[in-house]
Amino acid sequence: MEISAKTEEQLRIVSVQDARIDAACAIEFKDAMRSETDGGPDVVVLDLSRVEFIDSSGLGAIVAAMKHMGADRKLALAGLTPKVERVFQLTRMDSVFSVFPTLDGALEELGN
Amino acid sequence: MSRNVPSRSAGAQTFPSFEVSLLSSDLAVRDALARILRELDPLSLDIEETGTVELVLAEVLNNIVEHAYPTEAGGGQIRVFCQPAQDGLHVRITDCGAAMPEGHLPLGRAVEVDVDFSELPEGGFGWFLIQDLAKDVEYARVGEQNRLSMRLPVGIPA
Numbered sequence: 001m002e003i004s005a006k007t008e009e010q011l012r013i014v015s016v017q018d019a020r021i022d023a024a025c026a027i028e029f030k031d032a033m034r035s036e037t038d039g040g041p042d043v044v045v046l047d048l049s050r051v052e053f054i055d056s057s058g059l060g061a062i063v064a065a066m067k068h069m070g071a072d073r074k075l076a077l078a079g080l081t082p083k084v085e086r087v088f089q090l091t092r093m094d095s096v097f098s099v100f101p102t103l104d105g106a107l108e109e110l111g112n
Numbered sequence: 113m114s115r116n117v118p119s120r121s122a123g124a125q126t127f128p129s130f131e132v133s134l135l136s137s138d139l140a141v142r143d144a145l146a147r148i149l150r151e152l153d154p155l156s157l158d159i160e161e162t163g164t165v166e167l168v169l170a171e172v173l174n175n176i177v178e179h180a181y182p183t184e185a186g187g188g189q190i191r192v193f194c195q196p197a198q199d200g201l202h203v204r205i206t207d208c209g210a211a212m213p214e215g216h217l218p219l220g221r222a223v224e225v226d227v228d229f230s231e232l233p234e235g236g237f238g239w240f241l242i243q244d245l246a247k248d249v250e251y252a253r254v255g256e257q258n259r260l261s262m263r264l265p266v267g268i269p270a
Binding site: 020022023024053055056057059060061063064066067071082083086087090091092093095096 | 138139141142159160162163166167170171174177178222223225229230232233234235237238240241244245
């Protein structure tokens, strides 16, 4: 599981580099998210534009990452590809996160 | 019905069945899903249909790895038999691990999302997704074997 992060203004962008967040890498993903979000800005945008597939373990790991950040901070999702978006819609977890079609759109809305 | 030779244009009708087997592990599941999707290539499923097949089978196989073979590090055999038909893709998955709790399928209720932040679910999505997307889901314990069968409504000729 490879993720990269950069801090821009008052928010942090975390980009998943792998094509899948699934049972084989869900724990690794959670750990990587912890180290990228702990002690950072309150707003984190998770860029999922390279991710083509998530299963329920991957979905659970994203929820766990948000809960680990705490209720006072915000984890937004950006760039969901069709199969990933469908998993969020089917489980209604799209109502739990702020979801943006593109990373640029998310930055425009959440930045400054 | 006379025994007509199925027409070429009927796609699914002439598409052969196939079996993919794996030894239970998370990474083997990934590999098996890729093999199954490759076998289904000639059906020219659209992206939503491909997503349905990949997601449902991922959930089924992950459950077997996690719950039927919890202690077999890379040991337990899983077989996935796929038969494309007019009414969709018929799938049978067998393993020789632990039986389903109480011998029947989980209900697969939708998770509750209108809850406090700290109560948000981190799991329990799997059986809901299976029951939501697959049809005719049936489970039987036959001797030492778990047999799960279902129909995925994909590749149905217009």
